[in-house]
Amino acid sequence: MSNIDEFLNLVKDSDNIVFFGGAGVSTESGIPDFRGADGLYMSKYNGLSPEEIISHSFYLRHPDVFYEFYREKMLFPKAKPSTTHLALAKLEKMGKLKGVITQNIDGLHQMAGSKNVVELHGSVHRNYCTKCHKFYDMEYIFKSKDIPKCSCGGVIKPDVVLYEESLNEDDIYKAVDLIRNADVLIIGGTSLGVYPAAGFVNEYRGNKMVLINKSKTPYDSKADLLINDALGEAFKHLL
Incomplete structure (x- = not known):
């Protein structure tokens, strides 16, 4: 049995799957x-x-x-969901996927149809005035000139986690809870080198950890199933 077949069987036999993803999910969307x-x-x-x-x-x-x-x-206002984004949204709709934990800030999981998404590093689609907290979307920021300003005169800041900033505590709790209670944990498109996010996978208690990544990661030896390939090559079979 090939690694892909084994992966598909794990997905088929579980209704408690959690996906933890990184930049490799969105590179297939041109980001x-x-x-x-x-x-x-x-x-x-x-x-x-x-x-x-x-x-x-x-x-x-x-x-x-x-x-x-x-x-x-x-x-990247023109970016569209990749095969992986679409397959994950389909699995959630089927009741098999309980949540997506992403390190990406592009909002493509939601665009594909995923509902339960934990965005550890925030989202470019949420921007707030630092003075009055009025909300602005990505298009407003993209089309603005110089420093984007609110109608009240305040500076608008993207709701993304910058270096030197801490992750949102609620997002940390949600991510850890999803991982701890997962039957199958699929980790994809991440080098697992960015902390504290990468350390969350240590919370997994099961024995069905699938790691899909083109290059080696520090967690390869801990994976129950390792697939060194593009995410789309595995997830295209689920559409």
């Missing part, structure tokens, strides 16, 4: 990852590292540069 060979972090931006630009302190000091980078490198 570049951060740490790959051609990733966002592999080149400087006006002499600055991307990690520095998308830090909380840099945002406060230089919101003009932050937003220039943010619009150019982190917003």
Whole structure:
């Protein structure tokens, strides 16, 4: 039996599946990852590292540069859900998938139809005035000039977790609870090198951990089923 067949059998036999995903879920939608060979972090931006630009302190000091980078490198308004996004939404609708835990901020899981999504690092689709807390969508930010301002005059901040910021406590609780109670845990498209998010997989108590990733991860030896391939190659069989 091939690894893909074994994966499909695990999915078929379970109605308590949880998916934990990273950038590899969205690269198939044309969104570049951060740490790959051609990733966002592999080149400087006006002499600055991307990690520095998308830090909380840099945002406060230089919101003009932050937003220039943010619009150019982190917003993809034309992106559509990939095969994996669509397959996960289908599994949830069937009652087999209990939740998606994502490190991505693009909102493509919801666009595909997923309802129970824990966005550990926030979402580009939620933006709030730092003064009056009025909500603004991604399109407003994308089309705005320089530093986006609210109608009240306050600066608008994206609801994404920047470097130096903590994860939302409610999201942490939801993610850990889903993982601890999962029958099958599918981890996909992540190098499992970003903490604290990557450490959440240690909360899994079962023996059906599926790890699907093109490259090696620190958790390969802990996986009950390891598939070194693109996510779409595995999930296309579920559509």
